[in-house]
Amino acid sequence: MDLDYALRVDEPAKLTDNSTAEEKSIYEKWERSNRMSLMIIKHSISDTIRGAMPEEENAKKFLSEIADRFIASEKVEACTLLSKLVTMRYNGKGNIREYIMEMSNLVTKMKALKLEFSQEILVYLAVGHVKKDCPKYHKWLAKKGLSKEPDTQ
Template sequence: MEKTLTLFGCMDKNLALREEQPAPLIAKSTPNAKRGFERWDRSNCMSIMIMKYNIPEAFMGIESKKIARANSFLDKIKKCFAKNNKVEMTSFLTSLMLVKYKGQGNIREYIMEIFHVTSRLKALKINLSDELFVLMVLVSFPP
């Protein structure tokens, strides 16, 4: 999803994601208001088309024909793909507890792999002390 949002920014098509929908046009609308509405509407249509192309409907769980605004579409996609931090924490903690050095490969790379898991846990606001990290590494080595 981040790649798609970056693409919108590079193409200058993220107007519909940055700004709210302008007021509907009326007969007395100024040419400047008409131009602004047309820019926003084009940005909205392009954003929706690109998002629909990049995310298959089977994964979205959203009927794409009902989508009228890129912002609401993006919000629905975010809800569908919301991360469950507890599951992610459990997964990282389990892998940290069960990791064992098998005697093959570079020890430095192995330690960096464990460090990567602990840094992911820190990103989830679970701070492990350096002493615990060292202990986890030492315990994972064979006797």
């Protein structure tokens, strides 16, 4: 049995009184495959996902709609993870190891969504280095003649 036939082949033209035996055979094969595919798909996904999807009689279109929904939810998840990663700061209290493990976990989830960051950005985010407070940065600016070193009082 060719269960995936309806997923590989577009729906043939609807049958009419003038349809040939070959056209009827092809349509019946596609229709059976489509029904079986829909049944398998709908029984394989969770009730939550199935309930959120509009009723569809074409297995290929149904899978396409599911894919579109997941792409949208991946974008939301990526934004949420990125926001979490950027706003995380170690406040000097608690276990630094847990803080680093939490950041590593967020980066792993982002990699699964195909979002990659350079090592420098991750170090910057982990350390929370702020240039305006950095004595080395102020010395570098002074050396370039762009600013004077901060006053030490």
